[in-house]
Amino acid sequence: EMAEGLASLQSNAPPMAYGLVEEALEAAYGQPASRVFRRFEREPFAAASIGQVHSATLPDGRRVAVKVQHPNISQRIAADLNILSELAELIERYLPEYRPYRPVRIVAEFERTLQRELDFHRELRHLQLFRQAFASDPGVVFPEPFPSHSTGRVLTMEFLEGVAFNDLAGMKAVGADFDDIARRGARVYLDMIFRDGFFHADPHPGNVLFLPPSPQRPSGAIGLLDAGMVGRLD
Numbered sequence: 001e002m003a004e005g006l007a008s009l010q011s012n013a014p015p016m017a018y019g020l021v022e023e024a025l026e027a028a029y030g031q032p033a034s035r036v037f038r039r040f041e042r043e044p045f046a047a048a049s050i051g052q053v054h055s056a057t058l059p060d061g062r063r064v065a066v067k068v069q070h071p072n073i074s075q076r077i078a079a080d081l082n083i084l085s086e087l088a089e090l091i092e093r094y095l096p097e098y099r100p101y102r103p104v105r106i107v108a109e110f111e112r113t114l115q116r117e118l119d120f121h122r123e124l125r126h127l128q129l130f131r132q133a134f135a136s137d138p139g140v141v142f143p144e145p146f147p148s149h150s151t152g153r154v155l156t157m158e159f160l161e162g163v164a165f166n167d168l169a170g171m172k173a174v175g176a177d178f179d180d181i182a183r184r185g186a187r188v189y190l191d192m193i194f195r196d197g198f199f200h201a202d203p204h205p206g207n208v209l210f211l212p213p214s215p216q217r218p219s220g221a222i223g224l225l226d227a228g229m230v231g232r233l234d
Helices: 002-007 018-029 075-096 096-101 103-117 122-131 168-173 178-196
Strands: 051-057 062-067 154-158 198-200 208-211 221-224 228-230
Touching: 002 122, 018 062, 018 154, 075 096, 075 103, 096 103, 103 122, 122 154, 122 178, 122 198, 168 178, 178 221
Parallel strands: none
Antiparallel strands: 051 062, 062 154, 198 228, 208 221
């Protein structure tokens, strides 16, 4: 029951009001969104714990996804982390059976990861690095970011049309070969970890798409979204 509740945070969290989105966009761009985009959809197509994503169209006609950070999310996360830190210290002090799990250090690592994820400049750079690493592999796609339309709290990137990995019927309907996808997915992660030492660290169903076959990708492709959380190995 708890897992199902938490799963809603992947892409179905309660969205923020459009007025707040407008304020965030104007603060980011220094002008109304109507002057930056040819079209901007008021209703988000995905809402997660840190921000929500709207479909939009650039002046040149390209369709993009615009990720907008929730207002005051930094302060809300800081308050939650303070509570978690105090609980972790109490656990280590009074529950010796949990000390081997090192809850204080787990919370500290969680805090570092979240603070980095709040900076969309980092996510933009991660997308650029992933696209460079897999430029010759048509089997995996990372959305192209648009630095000219991005800030620390707003990230604009290519809109990927696909089916979420937990929608098996939908994937099958558009021609997915599950054995082939499993092999490709495994290879992509092996390349990220052992070849590049730089890997996507948040591959939940809301962040992984199957892109249907096309002339450019006859077997379809795996689309990886949300590069805010990554891992590195030296």
